[in-house]
Amino acid sequence: MLEMQEKNTTEQKPVIGYVHSIETFGSVDGPGVRFVAFLQGCRMRCEFCHNPDTWNIGVGTEMTADALLEQAVKYKAFWGKKGGITVSGGESLLQIDFIIDLFKKAKALGINTCLDTCGQPFTYKEPFFSRFKELMAYTDVSLVDIKHINPYEHKKLTGWTNENILAMIQYMSDNGHHMWIRHVLVPERTDYDDYLAQLGAYIKTIKTVDKVEVLPYHTMGVSKYENLGINYPLKGIEPPTQERVQNAEKLLDTKAYTGYKN
Numbered sequence: 001m002l003e004m005q006e007k008n009t010t011e012q013k014p015v016i017g018y019v020h021s022i023e024t025f026g027s028v029d030g031p032g033v034r035f036v037a038f039l040q041g042c043r044m045r046c047e048f049c050h051n052p053d054t055w056n057i058g059v060g061t062e063m064t065a066d067a068l069l070e071q072a073v074k075y076k077a078f079w080g081k082k083g084g085i086t087v088s089g090g091e092s093l094l095q096i097d098f099i100i101d102l103f104k105k106a107k108a109l110g111i112n113t114c115l116d117t118c119g120q121p122f123t124y125k126e127p128f129f130s131r132f133k134e135l136m137a138y139t140d141v142s143l144v145d146i147k148h149i150n151p152y153e154h155k156k157l158t159g160w161t162n163e164n165i166l167a168m169i170q171y172m173s174d175n176g177h178h179m180w181i182r183h184v185l186v187p188e189r190t191d192y193d194d195y196l197a198q199l200g201a202y203i204k205t206i207k208t209v210d211k212v213e214v215l216p217y218h219t220m221g222v223s224k225y226e227n228l229g230i231n232y233p234l235k236g237i238e239p240p241t242q243e244r245v246q247n248a249e250k251l252l253d254t255k256a257y258t259g260y261k262n
């Protein structure tokens with residue numbers, strides 16, 4: 001009896017993840033075909049966010065890593081050599097313990113792992129930093145969004161500065177962690193040649209960039225704001241023209257990054 005009690009108190013409880021939604025055949029969230037888990041919760045408030053329904057923290061479908069993995073492996077036959085599992089958000093790093101558990105178990109099964117993050121929770125402070133280092137050991141590639149290269153404009157656009165986000169990217173560069181960098185092109189916010197050239201020059205200093213993508217701003221999330229009763233901050237701003245997208249791709253030199261083709 002005593003033995004059983006001792007066993008119960010030392011057994012670790014499984015980490016619970018709060019999942020917003022799942023996409024079983026994702027084709028844009030990392031290399032190849034992927035099972036994508038969108039986690040719930042984000043502290044940023046990007047003006048162009050098309051998923052405001054992912055913002056609330058501590059809500060969503062509660063799942064263990066084992067349960068999520070069990071669902072994911074049903075699709076393994078479709079992943080080929082490049083595909084696998086992506087964890088996205090919301091801001092995935094808010095649930096770092098859950099992702100460590102998931103990716104550790106996925107790697108043990110030989111599954112390719114991809115972390116999609118905006119980097120906002122990153123800090124060198126403990127306990128986060130040790131957890132982040134552990135997560136990187138189980139992550140094959142990260143998709144990192146840079147919302148704005150200018151710290152002041154970044155704060156206006158998202159509510160938060162980008163200094164810790166750039167620190168995370170630097171850490172990943174210095175430690176050989178591969179990434180794709182993504183940038184949302186928003187007229188009147190990020191679509192200025194000066195800022196794009198600055199961003200392009202910054203990306204050149206990062207050693208582990210496999211791919212750079214320009215994501216044109218779109219208005220598909222507007223109805224979600226209406227449903228949630230939130231004011232949409234970019235009313236009246238239209239998606240960028242094809243010409244401006246091509247201009248941004250040129251300034252970010254996207255063609256130069258071909259290391260890990262999707």
Ligand code: SF4
Nearest residue numbers: 042044045046049090
């Ligand atoms: S980081 Fe992503 S989920 Fe969070 S507000 Fe920005 S676009 Fe939305």
